[in-house]
Amino acid sequence: MSEIPAKATESEDPSDGARSQAAQAEAAAGDAMWQSSPPGSIYDYIRVASFSISPGGLVDQWSLRAEQLFGIPADRAVGTDPIEAFVDPDLRERGQRKMAEILDGREWTGVVPFRMPDRPDGTRGEEGLAEVYVMPTRTAEGEKAAVCIVVDVRTLRSIETDLAASQAIFGQSPFGFLLIDTDLRVRRANERFASIFGGTPDDHRGKGVHDYLPRPEAERVSATLRRVLETGESITDMHVTGYVPGSEERRHWSINLYRVHSGSGRPIGVAWLGTDITARRAAAREAAAARRNLALLNEAGARIGNSLDLETTARELLDVVVPGFCDLATVDLYQGLLAGDETPPGHADGSAELRRVAFASAVSGAPFSSAGKPVDVGAVHHFPFHSPSAEALRTARPQRVPAEEGGLVQSTLAVPMVAHDTVVGLAQFARTKGSEPFGDRDRDLAVELAARAAVCIDNARLYRREHERALILQRSLLPPGDPEASGLDIACRYLPGNAATEVGGDWFDVIELPGHRTALVVGDVMGRGLRAAVAMGELRTAVRTLALLDLEPAEVLSALDEIARGLGTPGGVQQATRTARQPRDADLSEVYLATCVYAVYDSVTRRCTFANAGHLPPVLVEPGEPALMLDVPPGMPLGVGGEPFEEVEVELPEGALLALYTDGLVESRDHPLDEGLQAFIGALTDPCRPLEDVCDHVLSTLDTHHGEDDIALLMARVQGLPEDSVGDWTLPREPRSVGRAREYARNRLQSWDLEPLIDTTELLVSELVTNALRYGEGEIRLRLLLDRTLVCEVWDSGLVQPRRRRARDTDEGGRGLQLVGLLSAAWGSRRTPRGKTVWFELPLPGGEGGLTDPAEALLSLF
Numbered sequence: 001m002s003e004i005p006a007k008a009t010e011s012e013d014p015s016d017g018a019r020s021q022a023a024q025a026e027a028a029a030g031d032a033m034w035q036s037s038p039p040g041s042i043y044d045y046i047r048v049a050s051f052s053i054s055p056g057g058l059v060d061q062w063s064l065r066a067e068q069l070f071g072i073p074a075d076r077a078v079g080t081d082p083i084e085a086f087v088d089p090d091l092r093e094r095g096q097r098k099m100a101e102i103l104d105g106r107e108w109t110g111v112v113p114f115r116m117p118d119r120p121d122g123t124r125g126e127e128g129l130a131e132v133y134v135m136p137t138r139t140a141e142g143e144k145a146a147v148c149i150v151v152d153v154r155t156l157r158s159i160e161t162d163l164a165a166s167q168a169i170f171g172q173s174p175f176g177f178l179l180i181d182t183d184l185r186v187r188r189a190n191e192r193f194a195s196i197f198g199g200t201p202d203d204h205r206g207k208g209v210h211d212y213l214p215r216p217e218a219e220r221v222s223a224t225l226r227r228v229l230e231t232g233e234s235i236t237d238m239h240v241t242g243y244v245p246g247s248e249e250r251r252h253w254s255i256n257l258y259r260v261h262s263g264s265g266r267p268i269g270v271a272w273l274g275t276d277i278t279a280r281r282a283a284a285r286e287a288a289a290a291r292r293n294l295a296l297l298n299e300a301g302a303r304i305g306n307s308l309d310l311e312t313t314a315r316e317l318l319d320v321v322v323p324g325f326c327d328l329a330t331v332d333l334y335q336g337l338l339a340g341d342e343t344p345p346g347h348a349d350g351s352a353e354l355r356r357v358a359f360a361s362a363v364s365g366a367p368f369s370s371a372g373k374p375v376d377v378g379a380v381h382h383f384p385f386h387s388p389s390a391e392a393l394r395t396a397r398p399q400r401v402p403a404e405e406g407g408l409v410q411s412t413l414a415v416p417m418v419a420h421d422t423v424v425g426l427a428q429f430a431r432t433k434g435s436e437p438f439g440d441r442d443r444d445l446a447v448e449l450a451a452r453a454a455v456c457i458d459n460a461r462l463y464r465r466e467h468e469r470a471l472i473l474q475r476s477l478l479p480p481g482d483p484e485a486s487g488l489d490i491a492c493r494y495l496p497g498n499a500a501t502e503v504g505g506d507w508f509d510v511i512e513l514p515g516h517r518t519a520l521v522v523g524d525v526m527g528r529g530l531r532a533a534v535a536m537g538e539l540r541t542a543v544r545t546l547a548l549l550d551l552e553p554a555e556v557l558s559a560l561d562e563i564a565r566g567l568g569t570p571g572g573v574q575q576a577t578r579t580a581r582q583p584r585d586a587d588l589s590e591v592y593l594a595t596c597v598y599a600v601y602d603s604v605t606r607r608c609t610f611a612n613a614g615h616l617p618p619v620l621v622e623p624g625e626p627a628l629m630l631d632v633p634p635g636m637p638l639g640v641g642g643e644p645f646e647e648v649e650v651e652l653p654e655g656a657l658l659a660l661y662t663d664g665l666v667e668s669r670d671h672p673l674d675e676g677l678q679a680f681i682g683a684l685t686d687p688c689r690p691l692e693d694v695c696d697h698v699l700s701t702l703d704t705h706h707g708e709d710d711i712a713l714l715m716a717r718v719q720g721l722p723e724d725s726v727g728d729w730t731l732p733r734e735p736r737s738v739g740r741a742r743e744y745a746r747n748r749l750q751s752w753d754l755e756p757l758i759d760t761t762e763l764l765v766s767e768l769v770t771n772a773l774r775y776g777e778g779e780i781r782l783r784l785l786l787d788r789t790l791v792c793e794v795w796d797s798g799l800v801q802p803r804r805r806r807a808r809d810t811d812e813g814g815r816g817l818q819l820v821g822l823l824s825a826a827w828g829s830r831r832t833p834r835g836k837t838v839w840f841e842l843p844l845p846g847g848e849g850g851l852t853d854p855a856e857a858l859l860s861l862f
Contacts, residue, residue, distance in 0.1 A: 526595075527593075606654065614638070
């Protein structure tokens, strides 16, 4: 209904005025039924106004909608000429002719441009375009007048555009669109929505969300629709899950909801815009799974293999996969491989014994029993031949293990751990009921995780094997048992590094020398691993060989330096010497460096001679005195070459304690060397305690961080030979000295209750003194030493060393040294600062070595 102009109204709202007039008309019409336009009608969207023109061509009635359309109140509009007020001056003449025709009783319809009157502030009025419908009327007096209906053309065009857009949404949009009324019923659906849920768009009128979605989801969506209607708050990207007719595939939609209003602003429903995101959700899940798997692999790379321990590496794998990848997991490794057997029986067919080294569970108290009864960590077992686990070990391919009926586990993967084309064990991953079963992507990820862990485990196994071999080699090169030495009480400790660090080149040795002297050696080859252990063995063997030559300590280290320089050269020492003369860049040989301290202790004089090749200084503790480091020139490490070594001679008091050690005892990453040395000196506070207790006290007191490096500790307590165990005589260079020497020897042996040795000793002393008279120089010195054996020494000033030769049957002489070799346990000669010393050694009666009959020895010479 169009509005009937009225000169007076009480309402400011044109809709209210229309309702008031409709009510009056209904009351006046009696039984006639008139329907008023409710709010939300077409007139709320179309700008329609009306006014009337008097017989004089002036406005005599001006409606409220005209006021809203033209912006001119009634008191200003009434009585004005509409042509003069609203028409452009260029068009007024034509407008006046049209007005005359209208007042003459003719109807007229057309589009008229108009301009608002200028504002009071002088601003020019806005221009517009109106569609005008003029209807002739008559006044009560019968005069001709007119009623004008005006529609804003711009509003009509806007509605036309909106209708086209609405039609595009409902007919052409690729998204599902619904218009839901205030009763939550579908008022209109577009073609896209109908193509998904079937039927035509009209078939969906009156349906509710329960007709499309499962009950729980429909209740949630209905509550959301009510909230949008009540609050006006829009909902963006709300995810809805349901099914479409004829398909059991779960679909996912993203919907946007917003409240729709009428032209008067009254809510009339909710607009529903939906997009199918099923494929996007699947792609998102795939991407999320890929990101999760990548993150899991990155975590595995960062956490697995940080140690060289087999069990720790297996536990690191389970720490990564539980609970991020599975709920239960185990790792079993071949028992034979753990024991060092490269090809254990049954390895090829998967029936070999395995040991469970790790187990993890995200479910409290849940055992892992994929085949038979549960297996404890550390237990040795094997899988049945026809089981999936044994099949995985045989084929080196992952297998799915069927779930037990009524069990907690619903999905299990048995994945072989393959490293360098060798199966080292089996990893099992299980998911409990309620978790998603393993898929192909999960299987591939499990294989990758198991392969990474297998490589780390195999590396740890190979390292453990090399470590054990190096340790066996190193221990085999150390003195067996507790070393014994004349005039010394010896205690030693050797602690190798742990499995996380390679074996080092630390060593110590106690070498018995002629004349009841002892060589004490402690060294450290720089570097780690089997090569360092082998280099240590070569240097230790060289030390023992040089010690038997009875060289001075400085000479021993000089020879060792040449040997160390030749270790890394294929041609040995001579090739190393030649290479040393070439330019440095031409030397591509491997360099071996070592430190060493070599000391020779004489139990008769209690004097000890030291030589040092870059090693830590010895520590001496005298009775009643604090410990101190001996001032021994350090020298250069072995293998550097070019520098001589110096000797230092120290007299050791009776009961003094001497300590030789390697840097592993006093140095670590957390404690510098100076602090470690001071702590070591401070730990040697009671040298009178038993040596074994002193060693244990030192190791327990010092913060050695054992495992970072090897530790070698050699301690010796001085116990010189008593005076009554030494016989020392000087003989002139005359023939009578031979008989006198036999007499001295006989008397001293009788005083020592060694009568069984008298004949043999007299014979051998006679031979050595005779040789000294014939081939030596200067005065002759005879010395007998009694300790664990009997040692006889003959000194002279000659430099020519005796040489043993084989006499012919016709020779009258030349059998003296042969006789010495036959009757003695050992014999030899050594240089001294003033000549040479020839010596022989005899075992004591009742000892392990028996005495040789002199008569039989003499007969054996012929």
